Amino acid sequence: MPELPEVETVVRTLAPYLIGRRIVSARFTSRFVTPGDRKKLARRVAGRRIESVARRGKFIVVGLDKGELVMHLGMTGKLLSAGIETTHTHGVFTLDEGMLLYEDPRQFGRIEWGDARVQRLGPEPLEVGLAEFSARLRKRKTRIKALLLNQSFIAGLGNIYVDEILFLSGIHPLAQAARLSAPRVAKMHQAMVDTLTLAIEHRGSSISDYVDADGNRGNFQMLHRVYGREGEACVNCGAAIKKAVVAGRGTHYCPVCQKR
């Protein structure tokens, strides 16, 4: 469910709802989503006032009057401002007005009191300039697909948007990062900014069940050019879109338009 555009959409729907609210009580039920002492975490957040809601990479950082609650949606996590508890509800926040539910069937997501992983994130893709982006990229010999998925290189990209960005910039997912020419890196940087900006405008991609905090789906999946289009015609050249495994992930690309 959650790459940068989806998490950004969740944060934008969540912020006006949460800021200024007081957490009356909280309850956590998963040893995976909330590793460690779950009751202690619930005690810590109880009584706190929510002062800010922000995104950093794919993390949601909830600023409290004392401390910080950091959430990651993993693969199937959802934060909902309304709804009923199910077997997949692993977090329940009762607010002075309203409530907040955390649902996550696969439980790859996390809710923690601060998260050291946030400190290790690379720059934000919508903030990093071309010069810095190029300089960082030139030092890395790995395949471009693996590098763009690496959160300590650039924060927030995931499998869908990496495939879309590489298609838009005409770069093969197996291309060696350090060997890309300056014009190709510039094109990729622009494709990254354009793709993420447009995806946020469309409120993210709803492939299976992603919804924002109000329960609304995104629309950007309608505009995917390669992701999920294996065997279909390339929008540029008509060739059949291919799918292979790169960096352990299903990778969609046009064998004609994307060069190594």
Add this chain to the structure above:
DNA sequence: CTTAATGTTCCCCA
């Protein structure tokens, strides 16, 4: 029954 899924980490080996 098998496979793959919008993510991340860890382990082994080069």
Add this chain to the structure above:
DNA sequence: TTGGGGAACATTAA
């Protein structure tokens, strides 16, 4: 230290 491959985590849907 970097990088590749694979497995693991838990669940569902095709």
